[in-house]
Amino acid sequence: MAKVLVVTSGKGGVGKTTSTAALGAALAQMGQRVVVIDFDVGLRNLDLVLGAERRVVFDLINVVQGVAKLQQALIRDKRLENLWLLPASQTRDKDALTDEGISRVIAELRTKFDWILCDSPAGIERGAMLAMRYADEAVIVTNPEVSSVRDSDRIIGMLDSKTVKAERGEFVAKHILITRYDAGRASRGEMLGIEDILEILATPLLGIIPESQDVLRASNVGSPVTLHNADSPPARAYIDAVNRLLGETIAMTVPTERKSFMSRLLGRRAA
Amino acid sequence: MNAVTPPTRQLIRMRGRSYVAFVFSPVVPVAGWLEEIDATLGRSPGFFAGKPVVLDLSALQLSQSGIAHLISSLEQRGIRILGLEGVDEEHVTTSMPPLLTGGRNCMLAQNDPKESREKEQPKAKPKPASLLIESPVRSGQSVVFTEGDITVLGSVGSGAELVAGGSIHVYGALRGRAMAGIEGNAAARIFCQKIEAELLAIDGFYRTAEDISDSLRHRPAQAWLAGNVMRIEPLN
Numbered sequence: 001m002a003k004v005l006v007v008t009s010g011k012g013g014v015g016k017t018t019s020t021a022a023l024g025a026a027l028a029q030m031g032q033r034v035v036v037i038d039f040d041v042g043l044r045n046l047d048l049v050l051g052a053e054r055r056v057v058f059d060l061i062n063v064v065q066g067v068a069k070l071q072q073a074l075i076r077d078k079r080l081e082n083l084w085l086l087p088a089s090q091t092r093d094k095d096a097l098t099d100e101g102i103s104r105v106i107a108e109l110r111t112k113f114d115w116i117l118c119d120s121p122a123g124i125e126r127g128a129m130l131a132m133r134y135a136d137e138a139v140i141v142t143n144p145e146v147s148s149v150r151d152s153d154r155i156i157g158m159l160d161s162k163t164v165k166a167e168r169g170e171f172v173a174k175h176i177l178i179t180r181y182d183a184g185r186a187s188r189g190e191m192l193g194i195e196d197i198l199e200i201l202a203t204p205l206l207g208i209i210p211e212s213q214d215v216l217r218a219s220n221v222g223s224p225v226t227l228h229n230a231d232s233p234p235a236r237a238y239i240d241a242v243n244r245l246l247g248e249t250i251a252m253t254v255p256t257e258r259k260s261f262m263s264r265l266l267g268r269r270a271a
Numbered sequence: 272m273n274a275v276t277p278p279t280r281q282l283i284r285m286r287g288r289s290y291v292a293f294v295f296s297p298v299v300p301v302a303g304w305l306e307e308i309d310a311t312l313g314r315s316p317g318f319f320a321g322k323p324v325v326l327d328l329s330a331l332q333l334s335q336s337g338i339a340h341l342i343s344s345l346e347q348r349g350i351r352i353l354g355l356e357g358v359d360e361e362h363v364t365t366s367m368p369p370l371l372t373g374g375r376n377c378m379l380a381q382n383d384p385k386e387s388r389e390k391e392q393p394k395a396k397p398k399p400a401s402l403l404i405e406s407p408v409r410s411g412q413s414v415v416f417t418e419g420d421i422t423v424l425g426s427v428g429s430g431a432e433l434v435a436g437g438s439i440h441v442y443g444a445l446r447g448r449a450m451a452g453i454e455g456n457a458a459a460r461i462f463c464q465k466i467e468a469e470l471l472a473i474d475g476f477y478r479t480a481e482d483i484s485d486s487l488r489h490r491p492a493q494a495w496l497a498g499n500v501m502r503i504e505p506l507n
Contacts (some may be wrong), residue, residue, distance in 0.1 A: 122409075146429075150410050153428040159407025201447070202407050202426060 002110040004243075005117050005214060006135040008159075010151030012122030015179040018215055018225070020119040021049040021074045022235070025224035026242040028083035034116040035074065037105075038088035039131035040121035041097060048086045050077060051222025061089040064101030070108055079227060084113070094127035105136045114261070124158060132163055134144055137173040137245075139206060143180050144191040152176070175206035177241060180212040183255045194254060207241030209234050210255035290322040292353055292373070297341065298330050307475060312348060319350045329357025338362055400437070407443065408433065417454055429457060430467060435459070448472075457496050462506070466492040476501050 009018040017040075024036040038046035041061060047053040051074045058068035061087070070086075075084035075250060089096070109116050121129035123161075132138065138159050142152045159172045166172060185191045198205055209215075210233050218228035226235045226242075232257065240250050281467065298305045311318060324345075342352050354371035355363060363370050400419035408414060408423055410430035420437040421505035431447035433439050438460045439451045450472040452459025459476040466487055470479050471498045483503060491506035 153410035155429065157412045157428075157431075160406070160409070161412075182361045199444070200426070200428065 002113055003115055003137060004106060004110070005115060005134050005137045005139060006120055006159075007117060007139045007141060008120035008128060008132055009122065009141040009148070010124060010128075010154050010155040011143075013091055014141050015209070015215075016098050016122070016141050017045045017049055017119055018219060019139065019179060019209070019238070020046060020117050020179060021224040022226045022238040023245070024049075024083060025077075025080060025114050025115045025241055026226040026239050027117075027245075028077070028080040030242065031082065033112070033247075034115045034117065035086055036086040036119060037086040037109075037131075038119050039097075039127050040090045040119065041127060042090065042093045043121065044088035044090050044191070046119050047085060048222060049219050050085055050140055051082075052077070052085050052087070052225065052246075053222070056087045059087045059089040060093045061096045063105055064096070064097045064098060066101075070105065077243045079223075083266045094121070094125065094130075097126060097130050098132065099130065102130050102133060102214055115160055117220070118167045124154065128155075129162060130135050132159055132172075134164055135159070135172055136165065137175070139175050139245075140201075140203065141175050141179055142197060142201070144178060144186065144193070144197060146192065148198050149192060150198055156201060156248070159230075163197055174203045175241065175245070176203050177206045178211065179209040180211045181208050196270070205252060206244055207237050208252065208254060209237045209241075284472050290323065292325045293319065293326045294356070295328050295345075296327040296330055301331070301341060308345075308348060308350075314381070319399075323353040324350055325354050325356055325374070326368075327356040333358070333362070335362045335364065338367065342367060352362075397487075402435075408447065410447070427463075438462070450477075452496075459495075461494040462492075464491045465489055466503070471501065471503070473501060478503070 007016050008021070009016050012246050017270065020036055024034050027241050028034045036046060036050070037060060038044050040046070047056055055075050060071035060073065062068035063073045073086055075085045075087065077116050079087065106116065118131045118135065121127040140155055141154045142148050156174060159174060160166050163172050176198065178194065182191060186193060194205070194208065212232065212234045215225050216227040216234035225232065226238050230236055230239070243250050295496050307477070309367050328340070333341065337486070345352060346349040352368045354368045357372060358370065360370060368393050378433070398418055402414070402421045404423045405412060405425070407425035408427045408431045409498065411430040413432040413434070414421060415434040417436040420440065421433050421435040422440040424434070424442050425460065426443035427433060427441055427445050427447045427449070429446040433447070433449045434453055436454045437452065437456060439449045439462070441463035444465035444467055446467045446469070448469060448470040451461050452474040455474055459473050461471055461473065466483065467481065467489065469482060469484070470477055471494050473494065476496060476499065478501050487503060487505060492503055493506055494501055494503045
């Protein structure tokens with residue numbers, strides 16, 4: 001049965017789009033049929049992160065308004081045949097999205113795919129509301145800082161009240177994905193600890209993605225990090241998260257500071 | 272069987288029972304006030320018929336004969352006085368209705384008698400005086416319950432808001448705002464298992480996070496009003 005998963009956060013810049021691409025690619029690599037939808041109408045980015053920006057013809061708004069058929073707007077990834085993209089429109093704004101139109105598009109996608117990943121825009125307005133509207137599950141992307149955690153708390157409240165599932169009295173399964181976790185700063189007490197975040201949000205943890213140059217490097221070449229360098233620490237963390245989404249039990253590893261041989265040597269001498 | 276039954280003692284049963292009565296509070300000039308009563312009776316002659324009426328004379332300084340005159344004036348209008356309130360005992364004679372004390376206010380619906388009877392028929396269940404929330408209250412959510420207490424089984428997030436007519440109980444961390452006793456209940460209190468609140472308010476008196484002692488932070492605590500000062504103390 002198809003699952004609709006919204007990747008959301010409230011706050012901007014925490015890594016929703018990067019995480020959508022990485023999770024989508026990892027799911028596709030595991031043989032799942034995946035479509036990622038960019039809901040950030042007017043500020044689309046997912047096409048860039050997936051390296052599909054030069055192949056966009058029709059977009060989500062065209063499909064919602066009935067100008068184009070779904071098959072015309074879907075873009076298949078060149079590297080992963082199971083991964084598809086439904087891009088956002090860059091020339092329109094979020095008011096062009098309609099509840100009825102999104103409902104129809106999601107219902108049609110449910111018949112064709114195993115996973116429908118909705119990349120939510122930042123904020124709590126129309127775009128974000130419609131991205132989460134039909135979700136069965138939600139990944140809440142959170143950075144280890146108070147502003148991000150509070151925004152996530154707000155979004156969790158909305159997932160529990162504004163989604164179709166919530167209105168039916170059912171629950172949207174929620175998962176916290178902590179991104180940009182810097183072990184060094186955490187050990188110096190400059191960031192919120194994992195325990196603190198989970199205590200505040202009272203929601204299960206899906207994974208901890210370490211802050212890494214690998215993420216930026218992958219985005220710049222238009223490739224999800226799980227595809228670009230599958231052995232890098234962030235890619236491994238995303239792959240673990242996907243396995244947990246698929247129901248496997250995998251021990252959670254909190255990234256630790258990696259000291260170089262030299263700094264360890266110097267550290268010992270100093271001590 | 273023995274034919275002679277021992278004489279049983281007749282017990283006098285005395286019970287307390289409270290009733291609802293109209294309370295009249297005449298004001299000076301009494302003649303003008305009586306005219307108002309006449310006007311009311313003119314609009315609906317049977318308004319006070321058969322209703323118990325208590326006379327509250329605390330706003331007047333009447334002599335014994337003055338009180339007697341007022342009572343008889345009302346009796347002429349068909350209003351029977353059940354008791355007196357707010358007068359010195361020495362002014363009350365045995366022929367006057369007894370002096371009452373300890374009265375409590377209650378709401379009286381000023382409805383047409385017929386209408387009120389119809390309304391009473393499908394007697395609605397009394398509304399619950401407390402609201403139980405079994406999930407965390409998230410940032411941006413606002414829970415307003417003016418009828419009584421709010422109890423939260425979970426945490427109240429930063430940016431969330433609880434507004435209660437009565438007390439607030441949080442079995443978790445209170446990181447948002449809690450406003451208790453908002454409709455003028457100074458006896459309301461706020462309890463939480465972990466105090467990290469942005470703002471606490473009871474009956475209009477408030478304290479922001481800055482005014483809450485750091486030594487209390489992260490501890491179980493309660494807040495209440497001592498006069499015009501909000502006190503916040505640890506619970507253990």
